[in-house]
Amino acid sequence: MRRLLLAGLIALATLPAASFAAPATPSAAGAPLDLATIMASPDWIGHAVESPYWSVDGKSLYYTLKRDGDSVRDLYQVSATGGAATKLDPAAMAQADGPAVYDRSHTHAAFILHGDVFLVDLASGRRVQVTRTPQPESAPQFSADGRTLQFRDGNDWYGYDLASGVTSPAAILKFADDxxxxxxxxxxxxxxxxxxxxxxxxxxxxxxxxxxxxxxxxDASRAPQPFWLGDKVKAVDTELSPDGRWMLVITEPAHHDDGKAPGVIHYVTDSGYTELQKARDYVGRDDPAPQSLLLLDLAAHKVWPLATDTLPGIKDDPLKAIRDRTIATLEKAGHADEAKALKAPAVRPVTIANQGSGGGIVWSEDGSQAAVQLRAIDNKDRWIASVDFANHALVAQDRLHDNAWINWSFNDFGWLKDGRTLWYLSEASGWSRLYVKPLDGKASALTDNTRYEMSQPALSPDGKWFYLLANKTAPHSYDVYRVPASGGELARVTQYEGVDDFTLSPEGNQLAVLHSAPYLLSQLAVQNAGGGTPRELTDTMKSAYTARAWIQPQFVEVPSSHGAGTVYAKYYGPANETDSPDSRPAVLFVHGAGYLQDVSKQETYYIREQMFQNLLVQQGYVVLDLDYRGSAGYGRDWRTAIYRNMGHPELEDLLDGKAWLVKHHGVDPKRVGIYGGSYGGFMTEMALLRAPGEFAAGAALRPPSDWVTYNHEYTSNILNDPQLDPEAYKTSSPIEYAQNLQDPLLIEHGLIDDNVLASDSIRLYQRFVELHKKDFWISLYPLERHDFKHADDWYDEYRRIDELFSTYVKQRPAQ
CATH class of the missing domain: 1.10.287 (Helix Hairpins)
Structure with a gap:
């Protein structure tokens, strides 16, 4: 008999099934898998190599590794020619290099170590500590003439004169009236x-x-006069030209309305008292502050605002049809003030500071040119503009418009060595491609128009080559490629099919590569920049993990019945399916983040979940993990298929995945479960609530159940603002379909989750209560945020999922 097990708001779910004892250490390699092993601290697996960078002389590499037992990272050094890596003790760390920058003549290098600036003479190896301050410095760069080392402290820039050893401020900014x-x-x-x-x-x-x-x-020995910029604005970012002549200052209103923020309650605390933490705001309740740009002439001591109103399309309203419809509805309902607040601005506001989704300022090496990337706050346009210093104006060089939203990724841009030609990534063709554009010429793509993604472009030190990541051979296969900066053939450099990252050596002749595989955490190798056999430098995996015979995922193609083409997926099943019975149970795993690619030959973000798929196969299930529409790696149309309609195309793809399992792997359509976390939890709820009867049971982990209460940065891209486009939010939120629940649903959420707030799950739970629904449960974890950290909670979470599937999926339903 199915039972409603939640008697109160924070009661914990228990479903009938076998219990698991948690051993102190992982099981032996040949023993059957068990939940306690899978959900133990991942220290038993090994650790990924993180943040590699070259030594100043290019002879060795540094990287960090997480320490067993805590989250501390230790610094290691390894020769680029191979050999054992050395873990640096505190004394050795004090003599280590940081990630270095070089002057144009390659006579000096500079880096940041423990927040201070260091300078190295490359000929003699002499090292000078430039700063020793309690606050961290950052962004070292050499002046165009090589005489000054520039760096920043917050938004303040300083110059260290190499000849005199004197440090002075490049400019003094005062946000007050003179x-x-x-x-x-x-x-x-x-x-x-x-x-x-x-x-x-x-x-x-x-x-x-x-x-x-x-x-x-x-008198150049005196500190400069301050720039009085007024008290109406504050600095968001500053960028100093390498020639020291100019500074660009990104500002926003000093007193922008922060909006009302919800609170996260900590119930289990050191003090014994409940504590309230302010969380992020809801979408539409605090739009990003509009940003502006100031040009400072440091020599003439003058300031000019750089207007954005000449950018192409800046005065358009791409949301006009939606806006007019919503305003008409509000006016008809008598909400005139709300309707008035939705009127379109004469000039669309923009953001400029790099916030992980495009934006920022890049100077040419000689400081004679600057490029600025701007993004419309409505998310529909991205501009790249150069600065006309003579006329104190922005000159548009590229406009990327998207009727849905501009991607978070593929916004890299910069200058070629000539200082007159821009390069940038763009999805203008529907796929991320690399373009170059002379300031007074037309843009051209450096590569063909094949359907694959390009990312992380890096210009070689000599300016002759671009190195980048691409999934050219297959959507799930990533390697380093290179193409001449003048255009030409895109040549494959690595052969891993699972490259995570790379970095060129100071001379540009070697490539350090981070690579991984489905059961291999990121490892470091070095090879010639033009290709060849790599030298493996690290092996940080542990034998307790590597000795196991893990199920290698099969990369399969699921045909879409909705015109989407091919849905790529990872299939986990027994080695010999002919020995398995027909009508077997299955589970669909749904990855999180929405825009994330889990079907790849790189290591998975979901390492515990991947082990859980192995356990499920051991118990008689087969498992399918799909890159549904909205996932990364498949081009612009795949990404934007969910615009204003989240949870609908994705569900079509999941149902196609289920049908594929039934057709090709003997799966009983009545015995298919579904689970996932974050966006995967959202899709689990949408699957059960929008396709009742299709899934035998579902487990939704930390799910956003109502997009109205999620953050602005993610949600407004896909659904616009809720005040402007309420229809999109109603269409896309599980809570709007709560009345359809008929299949068992387990919800699990960290109580101190400050990304997807636990209130999302609690509000949906209350809807189920008021609708008199049955067979739903909730588990709340008092010491967990969005990403669970504690092994006990991981174990408890997946014990409940395993019991849910054992009870409602694995058992053949009554006829």
Whole structure:
């Protein structure tokens, strides 16, 4: 008999099935898998190599590894020619290099180590510590003439003169009004007219100020005059030109409305008292602050705003049809104030600062040119513009428009070595491609128009080659390729099919590669930049894990019955299916993040879940993991298929996956379960609520159940703002379909999740209560955020999922 097991809001679910004892150490390699092994601390598996970078001399590489037992990262060094890696103790770390930058003549290098700036003379190896401060410095760069090492402290820039050893500020920014520039009002003018002593005192102050200005203009050893930028704005970012002449300052309103933020309650605390944490705002309740750009002439000490109103399409309203419909509905309902607030602006606001989804400023090496990437706050346009210094204006070089939304990825841009040609990634063709554009010429693609993605372009030190990641041979196969900067053939450099990252050596003749595989965490290798046999430098896996005979996923193609073409998937099944009975049970695993690619030959983000798929196969299930529409790796149309319609195309793909299992692997259509976390939890709820009867049971982990309460940065891209486009939110939110629940649903959520708030699951639970639904349960974990960290909670979470599937999926339903 199915039972409603949740008697109160935070009651824990228990389903009838065998229990699992948790051993202290992982099971032996030949023993059957068990949940306690899978969900133990992943230290028993090994650790991924993280953040590799070359030593200043290019002879060795540094990288970090997580330490067993805690989250501390240790620094290691290994020779580029091979040999044992050395873990650096604190004394050795003090003498280590940081990720280095080089001057144009390659005579000096600079890097940041423990937050301070260091300078190295490459000929002698002499090392100079430039700063020793409690605050961290960052972004070292050499001036175009090589005489100055520039770096930043927050938004303040400094220059270290290599000859004199003197450090001075490049500019002093004051976000207040200039007290000396204030014009006297009527009363002050009257005072000066009446009293000669006041006039004499003012004249004396003016004389001192004039003398100070003259001295500073004539004496380079003095600190520069401050720039008074007013109290209405604040700095978001600053970028100093390599020639030291210009500074670009990104600003936003100083008192932008932060909106109302929900709270996350911590119930289990060190103090013993409940504690409230402010979380992120809801989508549409705090739109990003509009940003502006100032150009500072550091030599002439002048400031000019760089207007954006000349950018092509900046005055368009790409949401006009939706806007007009919503405004009409509000006006008809008598909500005139809300309708008025939705009127389109005359000039669309933009963001400029790089926030992980496009934006930022890039200078040419000689400092004579700057490129700025801007993004419309409505997410429909991305512009790349150059700066016309003579006319103090932006000049549009490229506009990328998307009726859905501009991608979070593929926004890299920069300059070729000539300082007059831009390069950038763009999805203009429907796939991420690499383009070059002279400032006064037309853009051209460096590569053909084949259907594959390109990412992480890096220009070689000599400027002759671009190196990049691409999945050219298959969507799930990633390697390093290179193409001449002048255009030509895209040549494959590595042969791993699972490259995660790469970095060129200082001379550009070697390539350090991070590579992985489905059961191999990222490892470091080095090979010639033009290709060849790699030298493996690390092996950080542990034998307890590698000795097991893990099921290698089969990369399969599921035909879409909805015109989407091919849905790529990973299939986990027994080695010899002919020995398995027909009408077997199956489970669909649904990856999270939405825009994420899990069907690849790289290591999976879901390492515990992958082991759980092995356990399920051991128990008689088969498992399918699909890259449904909205996933990364398949081009623009695949990504934007979910625009204003989240959960619908994806569900079509999941149902096609189920049908494929039934047709090709003898799966009983009545015995298919589904589970996933985050976006995968959302899709589990959508599957059960929008396709009742299709799945025997589902487990939704940390699911967003109502997109109205998710964050702005992610949600507004896909669904616009809820005030402007309420229809999209209603269409896309599981809570709107709660009345359809008929299949067993287990919800699991961390109580201190500050990404997808636990209130999402609790609100949906309350809907089920009010609708008198049955067979739904919830498990809440008081010490877990969005990404679970504690082995006990992982174990408990998956014990319940295993019991759910054992009870409602594995057992043949009654006839």
């Amino acid at each position: 007290p000396q520039a204030k014009k006297p009002d009527a009363l002050e003018r009257q005072q000066l007219e009446l009293f000669s002593t006041l006039r004499e005192m003012k004249a004396d102050r003016d004389a001192h100020r004039a003398q100070q200005q003259a001295l500073e203009a004539a």
